[in-house]
Amino acid sequence: MFKPVSSKHSFPRMEEDILALWEKEQTFQQSLANRRTAKEYIFYDGPPFATGLPHYGHLLAGTIKDIAPRYQTMRGHFVERRFGWDCHGLPIEALAQEKLGLAGAADIAAKGVDVFNETCRSMVLTYVEEWRKTVTRMGRWVDFDNDYKTMDVTFMETIWWVFKQLWEQGRVYKSHRIMPYSWKLNTPLSNFEAGSNYQDVQDPSITVRVRLRDLPAGLDPQGAPVFALIWTTTPWTLYGNLGICAGPGIEYVAVRDVADHNVYLLAAARLAAYYKKPDQYEILAKWTGEALRGLAYEPLFPTFAGTANAFQILNDGFVSTEDGTGLVHMAPAFGEDDFRVCKAAGIPLRDYLDDECKFTAAVPEFHGKFCKDADKQIIRSLKDTGKLVHQSTLVHSYPFCPRTDTPLIYRAIEAWYVRVEDLRDRLVTNNSTVHWVPQAVGEKRFGNWLKEAKDWNISRNRFWGSCIPVWIAEDGQDMVCVGSIAELEQLSGQKVTDLHKHHVDKITFTRNGKIYRRTPEVLDCWFESGAMPYAQQHYPFERAEELAKFFPADFIAEGLDQTRGWFYTLMLLGTALFDQSPYKNVIVNGLVLAEDGRKMSKRLKNYPDPGHIMNTYGADALRLYMINSPIVRAEDLCFSEQGVMQSLRHLLIPWWNAYSFLVTYANVDGWKPREKGSEVRVQEQPANTTPGQSSAAASGGALMDRWILSRLDRLTGDVVAAMDAYDLQQAVRPLVQFIDDLTNWYIRRSRRRFWKSEDDADKLRAYETLHTVLLRLCQIAAPFTPFIAEEIYRNLRTTGMPESVHLCDFPLPGGLTRDEALENQMTQVQEVVGLARQLRADFNLKVRQPLAALHVVCRDDAILDLVRPLADIVADELNVKEVRFGRDETALAELSAKVNYKTLGPKLGGLMKKAVAAVAEFTPAHVATLLAGQSVEVVLDGRTIALEPNDLVIQRTPKAGLAVASSGTLVVALETELTPALVQEGHARELVNRIQNLRKESELDVADRIALSITGDADLLAAVEAHREMIAAETLAEKLTTAAGGGDLDINGHPCGLVLAKL
Secondary structure, three states, rough: OOOOOOOOOOHHHHHHHHHHHHHOOOOOHHHHHHHHOEEEEOOOOOOOOOOOOOHHHHHHHHHHHHHHHHHHOOOOOOOOOEEEEEEHHHHHHHHHHHHHOOHHHHHHHHHHOOOOOHHHHHHHOOOOOHHHHHHHOOOOOOEEEEEEEEOOHHHHHHHHHHHHHHHHHEEEEEEEEEEEEEOOEEEEOOHHHHOOOOOEEEEEEEEEEEEOOOOOOOOOOOOEEEEEEEEEEHHHHHHOEEEEOOOOOOOOEEEEOOOOOEEEEHHHHHHHHHOHHHHHHHEEEEEHHHHHHEEEEEEOOOOOOOOOOOOOEEEEOOOOOOOOOEEEEEEOOOOHHEEEEEEEEOOOOOOEOOOOOOEEEEEEEHHEEHHHHHHHHHHHHHHHHOOOEEEEEEEEEEEEOOOOOOOEEEEEEEEEOOOOHHHHHHHHHHHOOOEEEEEHHHHHHHHHHHHHOOOOEEEOOOOOOEEOOOEEEEOOEEEEEOOHHHHHHHHHOOOOOOHHHHHHHOOOOOOOOOOEEOOOOOHHHHHHHOHHHHHOOOOOOOOOOOOOHHHOOEEEEEEEHHHHHHHHHHHHHHHHHHHOEOEEEEEEOOOOEEOOOOOOOOOOOOOOOOHHHHHHHHHHHHHHHHHHHHHHHHHEEEEEEHHHHHHHHHHHHHHHEEEEEEHHHHHEEEEEEEOOOOOOOOOOOOOOEOOEEEOOOHHHHHHHHOOOOHHHOOOOOOOOHHHHHHHHHHHHHHHHHOOOOOEHHHHHHHHHHHOOOOHHHHHHHHHHHHHHHHHHHHHOOOOOOOHHHHHHHHHHHHOOOOOOOOOOOOOOOOOOOOOHHHHHHHHHHHHHHHHHHHHHHHHHOOOOOOOEEEEEEOOOOOHHHHHHHHHHHHHHHHOOOEEEOOOHHHHOOEEEEEEOOOHHHHHHHHHHHHHHHHHHOEEEEEEEHHOOOEEEEEEEEEEEEEEEEHHHHEEEEEEEOEEEEEEEEEEEEEEEEHHHHHHHHHHHHHHHHHHHHHHOOOOOOOOOOOEEEEEEEHHHHHHHHOOOOHHHHHHHHEEEEEEOOOOEEEOOEEEEEEEEEEO
């Protein structure tokens, strides 16, 4: 016998029991051991920070990372799954600063880098146990015991090796470049970090005038001063203004302002932005930007007045006339184009901000003030000196630090870079070898990013991270890049046991009489993440000859934001080191948002706690909800607890109920599967029962068995094809549909065979079929819903099968007989039934109320030929006495045509009104022509226009006593008139339903016999007498008594009382 199963089931409790069983039996470890000698499938797990609890984004990514390795293991591969931890970087530094009460870099230096870094080390793994608990609770199998950590000395040594490979290629250089700078953290960020947190801000928008010392050729201002107009949204940068840039091909004009009589120089295209009416100015002359090159002007502020080559008009093609004045304010310390153009003109940097972006003593009037906080006072100063021309505010999107949520400042930073721009073509070529899901992310979003890849700022002015392994001579004239611990030990003569800053910064060495000290910066932690394929293996210090065994990965997965993060750094380093993409297949998921579409926020409490979801509905329901959504194809998901509940109620519970149904009846009958599995022997279809010519018997049990087994084989093939293509949503969708077909079609159609069939052979086939279906369904669903699949499988498996479903081979299509003709036939029958069921709902026709007839009408004889042989299924499903077939729907409804505004409107435009009138005059012959798929010509304003079938909508007005619905060429109609006999049978069927519910509430076994007493009015009792035998048989009532009276129940408007007792 099978272990008894209750329909009242706690999925979370079952999952906890399964987890305990897996731990006890070491099932995950056994799954690895079983495949140890098999072909290896390489999977990389991107390392998360362990500085907080896992959120839904982590759970989603973890589920994706669990499904693919489980599937590949079942397909016969060995799949190592090492968890990784990103231990370095700003998140952990922020926690350490908070713990030590330190405000910034100066405080850290004063406290001691050794104290700070050891605090970081002690806090890195604060949440590891919580991560392990949550990840395990989600059902994910991953090796936490053999994890890798980016702070391990072996990992860090490989990072040095990677850096040295880039160094020897000549890719590493140090330079001033304009970079996004986090003043709160005192460090530059990479461009892809800066792009992850844009916010709308309100900034000042001002136009100021600078007086020209040189006048353009041909301009006669007649003694009036001449000013160039420049525009900015960062007034604090005006102290750094060292030039103005004009577009060489842009037309500029000098205009005399009618109001103040001054002469202003600006782009002709921007005149309308500064003068509302042409009579407010007079154009004196015109030039291209090329003619303005070299004109000198007076500095706005005297701060850097003596700067060589400064305060002149420059030329460059980046200038546009989309906003501003067409003359660009150039502050080379604070703008990328400014830096580039001014450098080419020999204008040096003038940076007057300190590490916290406060004014230095170079600008004494604002010394110590944060740059952006000085904007208002600067604007007031410009106004007081007559240099402010226009002032307003501008709302625009601006990058914020992703760690501190403070606005970034773009400034010239001396930093270490990896030269990337010459790799663009190789990056694009290597990316073309990758299978992306969805494809558009790889081809467009990621591909476009690669085409524009810029040199990578890899240095951070921080403390806790992998150190840049470059030692610089004390005179600055020489540098040595160190690529290993052994190399550093040889150079220094010191034993090296730790590669963190507070250890290696103490190590110096002498060479050619010079002392070498390490450059103080640490590496961007994304450098470590990008190097994890080899660093986790301690390559090349270990496994030096085995690179091909762990590189490239067969599969990786992360969120859409990683196109500029981990996906990018992996690709960049893989290309630079090995000229190869480090991954072959990528699944990109979207973002998990709150139900209202906003970002999930602990402060707003706008999402349910993941623990609550798993403890209420179970991890399987959560996994299924997320995977069966577009989020696995890089679209966002507005998380809904209701959605998780729907996955439980509409998918997992019906599946469980199907399993419970089999176990319950199999135990009653003492049925057991054969020990070597349950190979189904299905009765062959008789030779004379083709889809078009089927006997009544063909729609019985054997046909249903053949159909569900064929559907199961199709499901197997669909899931295998989708999983091999890494399309998780497409893999889950047919699984979801199959569960519906199994529970709402096969089992409902076959229910009587299990407990009421007089055909023992038919009952045996039913048991064997359902047992086979449920076992294979467990194997197919195991990667997606590992808990319920395991629970059902362990109870249904036979002695010769593996202990766990996760130790099985994944089923492949072809093992079961496929009958596509039967599947198509059943699909058509289901469509007929679905249309008619909807009619019952729309017209409030209770499903247990028998109706006289269903009419099935179609102009396509092939469809009728498919449905007609299975008319008894249709009749039984819809509770109708007869199914009638025909080709003429006019017998069911009056047909008329109306225009389809969506398709016809764009074609006809102003003629639509006349078209509406013309269509209103259509005769039945016109409608018949349209239904036949042909066009109908109408004349509108002398034009002959052919109206196609899709230009019109056919309306059906049911004839009296009928309810009509249609889909394409298929029309169904229910006869709604009820005879007294039909009403009585409806009462009887409603009674049976109530009695069955009472049996469940009384917790009776399915085989228990009962004594039943029914009280009711005369009409109800008459219905009982008319259908006494049916009621007794359906409810296992060996004694059935009736009496006049009432009760608490309502049977179609009749009061009723029910009393039952177990015999």
